[in-house]
Amino acid sequence: MPLLQIRNLQIDFRIAQKNMRAVDGVSLSLAAGKTLGLVGESGSGKSVTALSIARLLASPPAIYAGGEIVLAGRDVLQMRAAELRQVRGGVVSYVFQEPGASLNPVFRIGNQIKEALQLHRPEAATAAEIIRLLKLVGIPAPATRVKCYPHELSGGMQQRVMIAMALAPQPKLLVADEPTTALDVTIQAQIIELLGQLRRQLGMAILLITHNLGIVGDIADEVAVMYAGQIVETAPARALLQRPLHPYTRALMKSVPRLDADVNRLTTIAGSVPRLGAFPAGCRFHPRCPQGRPECSQTSPPLVEVESGRRVRCPFWNVAT
Amino acid sequence: MSESLLEIKNLKVYFPVKTGGLTRPKDFVRAVDDVSFTITPGETVGLVGESGCGKTTLGRAVIRLIEPTAGQILFEGENLAHLKSSALRAQRRKFQMIFQDPYASLNPRARVENIIGEALDIHRLTPTRAARRQRVEKLLLDVGLDAAHAQRYPHEFSGGQRQRIGIARALAVEPKLIVCDEPVSALDVSVQAQIVNLLRDLQQEHGLAYLFVAHDLAVVRHISRRILVMYLGRIVEAGESRSVCRSPKHPFTQALISAVPVVDPDSKRQRIMLAGDVPSPIHPPAGCPFHPRCPLAEARCKTEAPILRELETGHQVACHLAK
Numbered sequence: 309m310p311l312l313q314i315r316n317l318q319i320d321f322r323i324a325q326k327n328m329r330a331v332d333g334v335s336l337s338l339a340a341g342k343t344l345g346l347v348g349e350s351g352s353g354k355s356v357t358a359l360s361i362a363r364l365l366a367s368p369p370a371i372y373a374g375g376e377i378v379l380a381g382r383d384v385l386q387m388r389a390a391e392l393r394q395v396r397g398g399v400v401s402y403v404f405q406e407p408g409a410s411l412n413p414v415f416r417i418g419n420q421i422k423e424a425l426q427l428h429r430p431e432a433a434t435a436a437e438i439i440r441l442l443k444l445v446g447i448p449a450p451a452t453r454v455k456c457y458p459h460e461l462s463g464g465m466q467q468r469v470m471i472a473m474a475l476a477p478q479p480k481l482l483v484a485d486e487p488t489t490a491l492d493v494t495i496q497a498q499i500i501e502l503l504g505q506l507r508r509q510l511g512m513a514i515l516l517i518t519h520n521l522g523i524v525g526d527i528a529d530e531v532a533v534m535y536a537g538q539i540v541e542t543a544p545a546r547a548l549l550q551r552p553l554h555p556y557t558r559a560l561m562k563s564v565p566r567l568d569a570d571v572n573r574l575t576t577i578a579g580s581v582p583r584l585g586a587f588p589a590g591c592r593f594h595p596r597c598p599q600g601r602p603e604c605s606q607t608s609p610p611l612v613e614v615e616s617g618r619r620v621r622c623p624f625w626n627v628a629t
Numbered sequence: 630m631s632e633s634l635l636e637i638k639n640l641k642v643y644f645p646v647k648t649g650g651l652t653r654p655k656d657f658v659r660a661v662d663d664v665s666f667t668i669t670p671g672e673t674v675g676l677v678g679e680s681g682c683g684k685t686t687l688g689r690a691v692i693r694l695i696e697p698t699a700g701q702i703l704f705e706g707e708n709l710a711h712l713k714s715s716a717l718r719a720q721r722r723k724f725q726m727i728f729q730d731p732y733a734s735l736n737p738r739a740r741v742e743n744i745i746g747e748a749l750d751i752h753r754l755t756p757t758r759a760a761r762r763q764r765v766e767k768l769l770l771d772v773g774l775d776a777a778h779a780q781r782y783p784h785e786f787s788g789g790q791r792q793r794i795g796i797a798r799a800l801a802v803e804p805k806l807i808v809c810d811e812p813v814s815a816l817d818v819s820v821q822a823q824i825v826n827l828l829r830d831l832q833q834e835h836g837l838a839y840l841f842v843a844h845d846l847a848v849v850r851h852i853s854r855r856i857l858v859m860y861l862g863r864i865v866e867a868g869e870s871r872s873v874c875r876s877p878k879h880p881f882t883q884a885l886i887s888a889v890p891v892v893d894p895d896s897k898r899q900r901i902m903l904a905g906d907v908p909s910p911i912h913p914p915a916g917c918p919f920h921p922r923c924p925l926a927e928a929r930c931k932t933e934a935p936i937l938r939e940l941e942t943g944h945q946v947a948c949h950l951a952k
Binding site for chain 2: 349350462463464465492493494495496497498501519520521522523525526549559560561563564565566567568573574575576577578580581583596
């Protein structure tokens with residue numbers, strides 16, 4: 309039994325009296341101690357999927373329209389408020405994109421970590437434990453830093469504090485939603501390294517949400533690629549980066565400029581990411597697909613296992629281009 | 630070397646830090662500290678660095694959107710640094726800017742025709758309404774939009790399309806230089822490539838020069854002929870983009886390049902992990918500003934500031950140890 313099993317998840321947003329499906333039939337599974345990378349562009353539904361794991365989406369406007377999210381053996385979508393409070397933080401913790409916006413600006417960081425401890429491990433809400441957590445995430449001079457306010461720390465240090473807070477209740481799953489997007493590449497490398505190291509040390513699973521395929525290769529075991537509310541490809545990270553199968557994944561990888569190559573023109577994907585409520589009929593990628601055929605606009609292709617451990621939502625994945 | 634379009638000499642931009650009360654400011658943020666470089670016509674120069682290193686301030690000071698504290702900005706030989714506002718406005722036709730955030734840089738209440746047309750009006754480039762309309766439609770077609778888009782408002786466009794409108798606005802006055810400040814970093818990966826290709830096409834068509842400011846080294850390397858690497862207000866390495874990326878000389882550039890995530894899982898690259906954060910530009914470290922984070926730092930790095938020196942033809946480095 310995997311730690312997290314999402315089956316056929318469907319999430320709608322009710323906007324102007326209309327239900328718009330943001331997540332359409334997403335299934336994911338993540339084993340304890342493993343890392344899953346969920347990759348997609350803006351509007352692909354990756355963050356909505358991630359937030360739904362602890363039922364963090366405000367409802368309304370969000371509607372959990374179907375499917376199940378089984379976390380450590382229990383369906384989150386069926387839980388009552390008291391149970392949810394234990395799961396949030398206790399089983400699954402979050403680290404978000406903007407550490408500056410996620411920390412409370414008027415409390416010292418030590419107190420913010422203490423709050424997480426008091427809620428889930430009241431016996432451990434001590435100064436020594438707070439300092440141990442700050443040391444664990446690599447903050448220098450933790451004994452003096454506990455007294456700092458968030459604005460006294462750099463972006464990278466703030467993100468380390470966020471990670472310390474997320475780790476305080478000893479969760480089994482850490483959801484990191486674009487944890488390095490607001491940071492410099494030099495700091496990004498530090499944070500990704502830290503996440504990998506903590507996973508090995510603490511044995512927790514990580515769900516990493518990102519738009520950057522390069523980060524996925526550094527840390528993830530498995531990858532799922534999302535486009536317009538659906539998963540279009542899942543594969544072991546290495547296999548996906550070596551040989552992407554879905555036309556979208558292939559095009560996405562080719563459109564990233566590379567440091568080591570002299571190319572005159574970048575390969576582009578025509579058009580732009582479809583907006584919520586305006587997803588095309590048939591295959592949702594077909595208007596932008598370099599291999600699109602007339603039938604692609606008619607039928608919506610299913611996600612099919614094409615090789616061991618690899619699933620692709622495109623019937624023409626092995627047609628030579 | 631051919632005649633330069635833009636020559637920056639010893640440019641400094643200091644921001645005073647308030648000390649409170651009526652006292653004069655004691656401290657300064659040295660956002661740009663003694664920077665010199667040139668751009669030749671039709672060339673792209675990339676400017677990279679971490680956030681807070683002063684690259685945006687430098688990009689803006691070059692076209693006097695921020696007042697420089699000292700130094701010279703020679704545009705086609707004329708010093709812009711001390712021009713009065715009316716004389717400066719006349720010069721502004723020659724250099725334009727493309728901004729990072731396509732959502733914040735277009736007036737939400739103006740139609741595209743007027744967003745682009747305003748630049749034409751200020752410089753009195755189109756005498757009649759018909760000529761103005763024609764020119765706007767031509768510009769929209771040039772940047773890959775439709776002539777009919779002229780009557781729409783910014784909210785009707787996607788991020789990539791808005792950035793195209795921003796580019797059309799910059800092109801309207803036929804500038805010779807465009808400062809691009811992180812023009813693609815707010816866009817989706819699949820749209821980034823479209824905009825980068827468009828900028829290259831327009832450059833060839835119109836003979837534009839770009840100062841391309843960005844933190845993404847891969848994008849900068851792709852579009853630039855030369856790269857300047859900035860650290861704490863100073864240029865620490867400058868050279869042809871190929872040689873800077875293939876054989877970086879400064880330890881900071883080496884770390885920066887090694888930190889760029891690569892999609893190739895078989896890459897045999899050794900990652901250099903930099904300890905710590907960017908130091909405060911108010912009290913920069915003595916000696917080499919990079920020494921507290923430098924894996925190679927020696928005793929003299931703590932006391933002696935290295936100057937930018939030429940190691941190979943066209944490749945300059947500010948490091949005592951670089952060979």
